[in-house]
Amino acid sequence: xxxxxxxxEKIIKDSLPFIKxxxxxxxxxxxxxLTVEDLISVGIVGLLDALQRFExxxxxxxxxxxxxxxxxxxDELRAMEWMPISIKKKIGLIKKAHLKLERELxxxxxDEEVAESLKISLDEYYSILQNANxxxxxxxxxxxxxxxxxxxxxxxxxxDPNAGNPLEIFEEKNRKELLACLIDELPExxxxxxxxxxWDEMTxxxxxxxxxxxxxxxxxxxxxxxxxxxxxxxSKEKQADRL
Numbered sequence: 001x002x003x004x005x006x007x008x009e010k011i012i013k014d015s016l017p018f019i020k021x022x023x024x025x026x027x028x029x030x031x032x033x034l035t036v037e038d039l040i041s042v043g044i045v046g047l048l049d050a051l052q053r054f055e056x057x058x059x060x061x062x063x064x065x066x067x068x069x070x071x072x073x074x075d076e077l078r079a080m081e082w083m084p085i086s087i088k089k090k091i092g093l094i095k096k097a098h099l100k101l102e103r104e105l106x107x108x109x110x111d112e113e114v115a116e117s118l119k120i121s122l123d124e125y126y127s128i129l130q131n132a133n134x135x136x137x138x139x140x141x142x143x144x145x146x147x148x149x150x151x152x153x154x155x156x157x158x159x160d161p162n163a164g165n166p167l168e169i170f171e172e173k174n175r176k177e178l179l180a181c182l183i184d185e186l187p188e189x190x191x192x193x194x195x196x197x198x199w200d201e202m203t204x205x206x207x208x209x210x211x212x213x214x215x216x217x218x219x220x221x222x223x224x225x226x227x228x229x230x231x232x233x234x235s236k237e238k239q240a241d242r243l
Contacts, residue, residue, distance in 0.1 A: 008051050012044075015065060019043035022070050028204050028219055029077050039073050046072025090128045093118060094224075095231040108187055111224075129220045129227075175237075182232050190225045193218060 003011070023039035030036070050068035054061060097117050101109035109117075115125035183194060189211070196202045196210065204222070205215045213221075 003051060003054065011051065011061070011065065012047060015047050015069065018066060019047065019069055022073060024203055025201070026070075026073055026077065028222075039076065042072050042076045043069045046070075087128065091227060094125070094128060095227050098224075098228045099231050099235065126220055129223045130216065175233075178236055179229070179233060182229055182236075186225065186229075190221060193221055194225070197222065 019040055023036050023043055026039060027036050030039070046069045047065060049072070050065045053068070054064055094114065097114050098109060101113055101117060105113075111125060112122060115122045118125070183191065186194070192211070193207055196207045197204070202210070204218045207213075208215045208218045211218070
């Protein structure tokens with residue numbers, strides 16, 4: 001039995017705060033072609049689509065609705081994302097420079113040191129990081145080895161006859177433990193930004209207010225840290241494979 005019109009109206013009204021919250025939560029990934037209002041509109045379309053597709057008894061309505069809302073926004077962001085090959089190459093060079101300087105100095109290199117090693121200005125360095133933050137799909141969830149990006153994982157809400165085998169579960173556990181160790185080694189400011197963003201679910205602007213930094217600077221630190229973490233994780237896994 002489907003939902004009545006009254007039930008749908010109530011769900012739409014109750015879901016609006018979540019739609020706005022999710023849109024602002026994803027705002028740091030906006031491309032120049034999109035605004036927060038665009039994401040809100042897309043979220044509403046996703047909600048209406050969810051109400052059309054929902055089938056009683058398969059999954060919880062609230063879970064399904066949230067999944068479709070955020071999924072619609074992410075689909076829109078992916079459709080608008082772009083990254084020129086030249087930017088990808090520059091991001092790769094920054095990642096390698098970070099790892100090289102960290103080995104040589106025995107500590108996390110400063111932004112000025114990385115820029116100097118690449119023979120570029122500090123402004124250009126920050127510009128590259130800002131481009132990565134806006135256009136690249138650099139997300140904390142990339143480190144889980146899967147393609148899922150949603151906080152509400154629909155697959156976890158229904159029985160899965162093809163659950164991972166013990167080896168896959170063991171490898172995933174090791175990967176998470178390794179990432180946790182790498183995060184623990186980050187400088188205090190970067191750890192705090194990660195904690196506020198991923199655990200306390202604050203926006204980049206809110207974090208900037210707490211740390212007395214500009215929103216752009218918080219985005220730069222966030223992107224820079226993700227690049228470095230991803231490079232370290234890849235390096236550690238390659239070392240483990242050779243053992």
